[in-house]
Amino acid sequence: MNARANKNHLTSIEPAYYEAVTEAIRKEAVKILKEETVVGVVGYLPGRRKGTATPALVTSVEEAEKLIFSPACVNNLSVYLTKAKKGVLKQGKVGIVAKGCDMRALAGLMTESQLQREDLFIIGVVCPGVYGFGVERTGTLTEANIARKCRECTVHMPEGADVAAGTHAELADLTPEEAEEMARIEAMPQAERWAFWKEHFSRCIRCMACRQVCPFCYCEQCLCDKNRPQAVESSPRPAGNMAWHLVRAMHLAGRCGGCAECERVCPMDIPLNLLNRRMAKELKELYDFEAGLAPVEKGPLNQYKEDDDQSFIK
Amino acid sequence: MPDFEPKIVAFVCTWCTYAGADLAGTSRMQYPPNVRVLKFPCTGRIDPVFILRAFQKGADGVLVSGCHPGDCHYMAGNFHARRRFAAFRALLDFVGVDLNRLQFSWVSAAEGGKWVEVVTELTERVRTMGPMPEFKELEHEELWSTFAGAAGGKSAVLNSPELKEAYDSIG
Numbered sequence: 001m002n003a004r005a006n007k008n009h010l011t012s013i014e015p016a017y018y019e020a021v022t023e024a025i026r027k028e029a030v031k032i033l034k035e036e037t038v039v040g041v042v043g044y045l046p047g048r049r050k051g052t053a054t055p056a057l058v059t060s061v062e063e064a065e066k067l068i069f070s071p072a073c074v075n076n077l078s079v080y081l082t083k084a085k086k087g088v089l090k091q092g093k094v095g096i097v098a099k100g101c102d103m104r105a106l107a108g109l110m111t112e113s114q115l116q117r118e119d120l121f122i123i124g125v126v127c128p129g130v131y132g133f134g135v136e137r138t139g140t141l142t143e144a145n146i147a148r149k150c151r152e153c154t155v156h157m158p159e160g161a162d163v164a165a166g167t168h169a170e171l172a173d174l175t176p177e178e179a180e181e182m183a184r185i186e187a188m189p190q191a192e193r194w195a196f197w198k199e200h201f202s203r204c205i206r207c208m209a210c211r212q213v214c215p216f217c218y219c220e221q222c223l224c225d226k227n228r229p230q231a232v233e234s235s236p237r238p239a240g241n242m243a244w245h246l247v248r249a250m251h252l253a254g255r256c257g258g259c260a261e262c263e264r265v266c267p268m269d270i271p272l273n274l275l276n277r278r279m280a281k282e283l284k285e286l287y288d289f290e291a292g293l294a295p296v297e298k299g300p301l302n303q304y305k306e307d308d309d310q311s312f313i314k
Numbered sequence: 315m316p317d318f319e320p321k322i323v324a325f326v327c328t329w330c331t332y333a334g335a336d337l338a339g340t341s342r343m344q345y346p347p348n349v350r351v352l353k354f355p356c357t358g359r360i361d362p363v364f365i366l367r368a369f370q371k372g373a374d375g376v377l378v379s380g381c382h383p384g385d386c387h388y389m390a391g392n393f394h395a396r397r398r399f400a401a402f403r404a405l406l407d408f409v410g411v412d413l414n415r416l417q418f419s420w421v422s423a424a425e426g427g428k429w430v431e432v433v434t435e436l437t438e439r440v441r442t443m444g445p446m447p448e449f450k451e452l453e454h455e456e457l458w459s460t461f462a463g464a465a466g467g468k469s470a471v472l473n474s475p476e477l478k479e480a481y482d483s484i485g
């Protein structure tokens with residue numbers, strides 16, 4: 001196919017592509033709102049500043065006509081369905097604009113019975129990528145401004161969505177920076193690894209943005225907020241920080257959809273997605289589990305096999 | 315380190331390993347007194363955060379032990395624990411914790427001898443390794459003290475002499 005041939009050459013994704021996706025999203029959103037298939041659509045509206053986008057729940061046709069998709073649409077909107085706009089699901093079916101990586105979160109939330117497929121109308125975006133942090137927002141996506149997670153994306157195509165907006169487009173020959181960084185850390189001597197993470201974790205200010213943005217951190221009370229008894233020290237000191245990060249990584253293991261939102265929102269530039277990826281890799285190796293676009297019956301840490309590896313147990 | 319007596323914390327399930335340890339005691343078997351036993355209903359109840367806390371509060375080694383697969387009082391608690399701890403080990407390894415300080419075992423109510431063996435082996439291994447400083451050090455560190463070594467960037471901002479002075483004056 002042409003798309004395949006193009007794929008090998010693309011060095012930039014022009015604004016025209018995003019405009020086409022925007023058109024497709026608007027058309028679909030307007031249609032389902034008019035037909036009253038859904039009570040609202042969670043999508044992106046233009047931000048106040050140029051080159052930005054802001055998540056929004058739109059409930060009228062007029063608003064739906066303003067929805068956009070651009071490389072600034074970084075947010076994983078599924079978090080709105082487990083937290084901020086949770087209530088809207090009670091009123092009826094909800095439309096949601098989802099990139100491939102966001103769809104993995106939706107699938108995971110369905111696995112955990114937090115969402116039901118029939119309550120959602122998923123407008124999948126055939127996503128070439130979004131902006132990284134602190135890059136120049138030129139409107140055109142290139143190797144220079146693409147997010148780190150998008151360099152290794154395997155879900156450009158949002159399979160299983162109700163409709164897909166866009167045609168296939170992705171940049172060619174991107175270096176897998178994150179995988180390289182993972183390999184670098186894994187090759188370090190143990191003491192160096194400890195020093196590496198200790199430095200990173202020590203900077204954490206415990207703003208909890210990484211938790212708030214994560215669609216899977218939907219606990220009514222987070223273990224890390226409990227103080228009777230206190231499991232994890234809550235002040236931003238190195239001891240509590242180390243515990244918090246290990247707890248977070250453990251709680252997301254086997255659930256995390258790899259949207260890298262936690263890392264994006266971290267004001268202290270802590271590479272949280274490396275931890276997520278390390279856990280994902282382990283669960284793939286041990287239990288052949290990978291977060292996918294479709295829900296499964298149970299996550300890898302919610303099930304077992306009698307013959308699971310126990311070589312580490314005496 | 316001739317005088318080093320390792321502190322070992324053992325998280326055990328009440329139905330198998332605790333009974334096994336009890337058997338070792340009533341049978342008058344000898345094992346190192348370094349181990350502090352904490353009893354839980356099931357290995358499935360032993361949260362990884364307990365292990366972290368043990369290390370933070372001074373443990374040099376941690377043992378987690380429960381019923382053999384298939385013997386769980388609650389049918390599957392130990393199967394779930396097995397997966398969880400396999401994942402947790404990988405995480406600890408990734409952040410640079412020496413896994414030789416963390417031992418998992420299945421010890422049944424009849425295996426007083428195995429309990430002695432497991433505890434002795436872990437204690438002696440940790441003894442040769444020396445104290446575990448990593449988590450304990452964190453307990454006594456404040457942000458700016460660790461920042462001292464951090465390379466530039468935003469972290470250096472917090473490492474100001476004023477903050478240090480203010481901190482030291484807290485007494």
Ligand code: SF4
Pocket residue numbers: 099100101102127128129130147149150151153154155156
């Ligand atoms: S990871 Fe893939 S689906 Fe997600 S934003 Fe990047 S390119 Fe799009």
Ligand code: SF4
Pocket residue numbers: 211216217218219221222223224247248251252
């Ligand atoms: S860190 Fe754990 S306990 Fe806290 S909200 Fe996330 S999953 Fe829940």
Ligand code: SF4
Pocket residue numbers: 105210213214215216217252255256257258259260261262263273276
């Ligand atoms: S842990 Fe991070 S990458 Fe994983 S689902 Fe949550 S926000 Fe996304």
Ligand code: SF4
Pocket residue numbers: 203204205206207208209210211262265266267268269270272
């Ligand atoms: S977002 Fe960053 S600074 Fe805030 S709690 Fe999470 S890791 Fe710490």
